[in-house]
Amino acid sequence: MAFQKAVKGTALIGGGAIATVFGLSQFSQYRNKHGAFVHVQAAEAVTVPIKDHFPTREQQIRALQTTGEFDVLIIGGGATGCGCALDAVTRGLKTALLERDDFSSGTSSRSTKLIHGGVRYLQKAIMKLDLEQYRMVKEALEERAHLLEIAPHLSAPLPIMLPVYKWWQLPYYWFGIKLYDIVAGSQCLKSSYVLSKTRALEHFPMLRKDKLVGAIVYYDGQHNDARMNLAIALTAARYGAATANYAEVLRLLKRRDPASGQERVCGVRCRDGLTGQEFDVKAKCVINATGPFTDSVRKMDDQEVPNICQPSAGVHIVMPGYYSPDNMGLLDPATSDGRVIFFLPWEKMTIAGTTDSPTDVTSHPIPTEEDINFILNEVRNYLSVDVEVRRGDVLAAWSGIRPLVTDPNSKDTQSISRNHVVTVSDSGLVTIAGGKWTTYRAMAQDAIDAAIQAHDLKAGSSKTIGLQLQGAEDWSPTLYIRLVQDYGLESEVAQHLASTYGDKAFEVAKIAQVTGKRWPVVGKRLVSEFPYIEAEVVYGVKEYARTAVDMISRRTRLAFLNVQAAEEALPRIVDIMGKELNWSEQKKKEELETAKKFLYYEMGYKVKSDQLTDSSEISLAPADIERYKKRFHMFDKDKKGFITILDVQRVLESISVQIAENTLHDILNEVDLNKNGQVELNEFLQLMSAIQKGHVSGSRLAVLMKTAEENLRVVIPVDRSGGGL
Numbered sequence: 001m002a003f004q005k006a007v008k009g010t011a012l013i014g015g016g017a018i019a020t021v022f023g024l025s026q027f028s029q030y031r032n033k034h035g036a037f038v039h040v041q042a043a044e045a046v047t048v049p050i051k052d053h054f055p056t057r058e059q060q061i062r063a064l065q066t067t068g069e070f071d072v073l074i075i076g077g078g079a080t081g082c083g084c085a086l087d088a089v090t091r092g093l094k095t096a097l098l099e100r101d102d103f104s105s106g107t108s109s110r111s112t113k114l115i116h117g118g119v120r121y122l123q124k125a126i127m128k129l130d131l132e133q134y135r136m137v138k139e140a141l142e143e144r145a146h147l148l149e150i151a152p153h154l155s156a157p158l159p160i161m162l163p164v165y166k167w168w169q170l171p172y173y174w175f176g177i178k179l180y181d182i183v184a185g186s187q188c189l190k191s192s193y194v195l196s197k198t199r200a201l202e203h204f205p206m207l208r209k210d211k212l213v214g215a216i217v218y219y220d221g222q223h224n225d226a227r228m229n230l231a232i233a234l235t236a237a238r239y240g241a242a243t244a245n246y247a248e249v250l251r252l253l254k255r256r257d258p259a260s261g262q263e264r265v266c267g268v269r270c271r272d273g274l275t276g277q278e279f280d281v282k283a284k285c286v287i288n289a290t291g292p293f294t295d296s297v298r299k300m301d302d303q304e305v306p307n308i309c310q311p312s313a314g315v316h317i318v319m320p321g322y323y324s325p326d327n328m329g330l331l332d333p334a335t336s337d338g339r340v341i342f343f344l345p346w347e348k349m350t351i352a353g354t355t356d357s358p359t360d361v362t363s364h365p366i367p368t369e370e371d372i373n374f375i376l377n378e379v380r381n382y383l384s385v386d387v388e389v390r391r392g393d394v395l396a397a398w399s400g401i402r403p404l405v406t407d408p409n410s411k412d413t414q415s416i417s418r419n420h421v422v423t424v425s426d427s428g429l430v431t432i433a434g435g436k437w438t439t440y441r442a443m444a445q446d447a448i449d450a451a452i453q454a455h456d457l458k459a460g461s462s463k464t465i466g467l468q469l470q471g472a473e474d475w476s477p478t479l480y481i482r483l484v485q486d487y488g489l490e491s492e493v494a495q496h497l498a499s500t501y502g503d504k505a506f507e508v509a510k511i512a513q514v515t516g517k518r519w520p521v522v523g524k525r526l527v528s529e530f531p532y533i534e535a536e537v538v539y540g541v542k543e544y545a546r547t548a549v550d551m552i553s554r555r556t557r558l559a560f561l562n563v564q565a566a567e568e569a570l571p572r573i574v575d576i577m578g579k580e581l582n583w584s585e586q587k588k589k590e591e592l593e594t595a596k597k598f599l600y601y602e603m604g605y606k607v608k609s610d611q612l613t614d615s616s617e618i619s620l621a622p623a624d625i626e627r628y629k630k631r632f633h634m635f636d637k638d639k640k641g642f643i644t645i646l647d648v649q650r651v652l653e654s655i656s657v658q659i660a661e662n663t664l665h666d667i668l669n670e671v672d673l674n675k676n677g678q679v680e681l682n683e684f685l686q687l688m689s690a691i692q693k694g695h696v697s698g699s700r701l702a703v704l705m706k707t708a709e710e711n712l713r714v715v716i717p718v719d720r721s722g723g724g725l
Contacts, residue, residue: 021448039697043467045089045460054237057469060274063242065279070242071457072448073268073283075249075297077101078108079229079437081233081289083444083464085236085243090467091448091459097233097282098270101363102550104229107291108437109554110356110365110400112316113346115148115155115221115438117141117578119332122180136419137257138183140438145187147438148221150468151678153475153502155191155223160329161204162216163382170214173333179220192218203328206387217328222346225437226554227500229544231469232440245544246273252300253280254427265301265429278514285455286449288431291362291403303327308423309418309433310404311361315352316709317604318396323350323379323387332378343380349395349561352379356402365399367604372397385449392690392697395562397604405434421445424454441465471502481508488521496531501539512536530670532556537576542589546581548574549597558599563605570595580585616673616686619693628688631709632681642678643670651708658674667700 055063072088074081075100089095099105117140125133148155162177166172177192193216200215201207205377207215234702237243251654253267267282288297298715324330329344355371372394380389420435420443432447452459464663475498483494487509497505512522512535523533551573553559557673558566570592577590599605620628635643635651645664659667671679671687679701690696 004617032346034102042461042463042465043090046467048092048239051238051240054234056542057244057546057599060237060242061247062242063246064098064270064281066244066246067094067096068282069267070094070281070283071289071459072096072285072451073098073281074287074289075268076246076289076291076293077103077229077233077243078106078289078291079104079225079232079440080291080435080443080447081244081287081431082229082232082236083440084287084289084432084468085241086232086239087441087448087462087464088451088459089236089239090463092462093448093457093459095236095597096280097236097241097243097244098247098249098268099245100273102547103233103243103244103544103552104226104554106363107400107402108229109226109560110314110316110398111225111437112342112464113222113344113351114158114342115144115146115223117180117184117220117323117438118436119177119180119218119331122183122302123176126176132419134183136439137180139419140444141184141187141434143439143442144183144221145189146441146465147228148189150466151228151472151502153230153471153499154228154469155221157219157562158218158222158329159190159217159327160331160342160344161195161200161207161521162218162331162333163200163204163207164213165211165217167213175218177216180218186462186682189219192216196338204325204438205622206323206325206383207330208382208384210385221438222329222344224500225558226349226557228469230554231471234543235467244272246546247271248273249297249300250278252286254284254296263427265311265425265427284457285451287451288429288433289447290432292403294405294431294433296361298425298429298431301425301427305425306408308405308408308421309361310406311359312402312404313359313371313399314354314402315355315367315375315480316351316405317372317375317394317398318346319350319352319379319393320395321345321348321350322375323383323389323393331383332382335378336381337374340376343379343382346591347557347561350478352376354400359399359401361401364602366606367397367400371399372604388694390697392603392695395564396560398560398602398705401513403433413622420446422450423643424450426455430454446515471504474503479503480504482506483573486513487523488519489523490520490531492522492535493523493531497533497536506536508533508539511538526556526572527558527565530558530561530565532558534572534576537573538580541577541580545577547599548591551577552595553598553603559603563599563603565603566603567596567599616690618682618685618689620685620689624688625685625693629681629686631705634683634709636681636707644678644679645683648704652704655708657710667704670699671701 071093072095074084074097077097081097085095085097100198104527105109121133122137124130125137149410159684162173164173167695174194179625181188181192194225197214233243248271249268251269252265252272254263255266257264265286267280269280271278288294290297292309292311294309298305324343324345326345332341335341339356339679355374383389404416405421406416408423423431427605428446430451432443435443441464478499480494482490483497485490485507489509497508501508512533514526515524516524526532526534536556537551540551543550545555548570552566558569574592635647648664668679671683673683687699687702691699691702
């Protein structure tokens with residue numbers, strides 16, 4: 001405690017002068033310009049009526065086909081594209097949006113889930129006296145406050161701990177974090193503070209104790225990124241924007257301007273990805289908001305234009321919730337290679353990332369084993385030796401492509417711009433690129449401002465400051481209690497629905513199926529350990545979900561939380577969607593296979609099979625080998641060298657345990673590496689070796705066989721234990 005006071009005193013006297021001159025002068029300017037940010041909202045000036053419900057996808061396609069000419073047509077359904085649509089339509093502009101895949105199917109659903117200004121960017125701004133980075137942080141902090149205000153059901157402040165292991169770093173980091181608070185000004189979520197070693201361990205008990213000096217805690221925001229993106233899209237649709245997912249732009253349409261003689265972009269030729277039908281959509285202005293695919297659309301306009309996008313891949317992993325406290329994140333400010341790693345609670349799990357490496361642009365980025373292990377090693381550096389960080393505890397992994405850009409209007413066209421860039425081509429194509437999730441609204445405002453100026457559109461200023469998103473209007477922190485009381489939902493399910501759909505949660509609850517149990521009265525879960533219910537699949541179809549991948553990754557977040565749970569839920573999801581969308585049996589089979597392929601490659605399931613293959617090394621001590629052989633032969637009474645479902649059933653009957661045959665098939669299939677319908681001794685030893693190394697966790701067969709060996713006369717749990725990839 002004495003050290004804390006000394007540090008604060010030193011920082012206030014020595015570094016405080018710099019903070020006062022630099023920070024408070026900016027704060028004064030901020031207050032003068034933005035003091036009424038919350039109280040006087042541009043949203044109050046919106047004159048466009050909002051519908052009670054958003055149109056169906058079929059109605060949206062018809063609007064795209066039958067409208068003579070839109071004022072603005074946006075290509076791209078990520079956060080920025082949907083933000084552009086909402087900004088344009090609330091200004092009274094006739095607006096359309098086309099997305100080749102699903103809303104938020106790209107980078108916008110694969111983020112760190114933070115709404116933040118960027119502590120590391122502020123550090124660089126101060127160290128390098130970089131005014132551009134300072135302005136970017138300042139803008140992001142303003143937008144952070146805005147985003148938390150307009151969608152409180154999908155976002156919340158999150159305390160993040162920065163552990164300190166050297167005495168001299170404590171005043172250094174404290175000064176930087178305090179400056180972060182000051183730059184935020186009146187939009188500071190909560191003031192940062194210093195913790196002693198003892199208090200830091202109370203808040204984050206799994207933290208490495210050795211050489212820990214103390215910690216600094218600051219606040220940023222966190223959100224459900226894909227659902228936030230969808231909320232923006234649905235809000236735009238309710239205001240009248242013709243938005244459509246699975247509508248691919250094939251080429252730009254152009255006409256010759258009679259006054260200048262130049263060719264001008266006047267619309268697009270697009271294809272409905274669900275029906276294959278092609279049609280033209282005319283517009284006075286076309287906006288390119290395609291993130292990593294920015295250059296592909298720019299080259300539709302001009303084949304000779306140089307690339308401005310320099311894509312960077314960021315990998316994240318998800319681990320069980322016990323790796324972090326429920327309400328405290330962790331920041332590793334200096335990893336072994338100079339990157340920053342966040343370690344955050346999210347949806348009752350733990351998310352860790354991100355990496356940062358050059359990549360090619362692709363619609364299907366794949367996480368690599370190298371990146372996953374890098375993150376795990378960094379996590380090990382900060383967690384107590386009592387916590388075994390196991391490769392097998394990785395429940396999901398994904399890669400997102402960050403669209404870093406160079407500014408073609410800058411003198412130094414090779415320099416990466418950390419801020420967003422708006423350009424207008426000679427033919428009138430407006431491109432908005434770069435930036436970050438947090439600043440999507442400001443990016444959209446700048447893009448629409450540029451479109452209005454370049455195309456002489458008749459519209460006023462942006463109306464999106466303070467404009468509440470879908471589900472926010474009547475939401476309150478206690479809304480879930482009404483769901484429990486009025487509908488008989490489980491408390492966990494009700495909390496999930498309220499935090500996902502906001503005040504629209506009642507619409508989901510109304511269509512929830514009766515369980516037939518005393519409690520809960522309604523709400524059949526898709527999988528036992530997650531609060532997603534079957535009614536969400538029906539409602540997800542209304543929210544424009546058209547594939548099983550849409551449902552497991554963006555309407556629910558199962559694929560991002562646990563790929564095995566997502567795979568387990570898939571058959572039921574496909575059945576429900578099949579009824580809603582009139583799928584044939586062949587279509588249902590195709591959807592199932594496509595979704596499994598998505599989980600296998602893009603969500604890290606492949607690395608599960610890579611951890612345990614028929615060529616996996618067996619690294620067991622002789623005594624362990626003998627012990628596991630004895631356990632195996634308890635099931636293989638006939639010394640065949642393998643066990644089948646019949647062998648397992650026989651042993652289970654002897655200890656009065658019954659397990660459904662299809663469940664047993666799944667349990668054995670997890671270990672049947674050569675897929676011949678049986679588990680051989682070598683496969684079992686490979687499994688036990690992988691478990692010892694931490695490469696595999698939660699194997700149901702391993703638990704079942706150990707329990708049987710101990711001859712426990714209890715029901716053996718066969719639900720997935722939460723073991724990961």
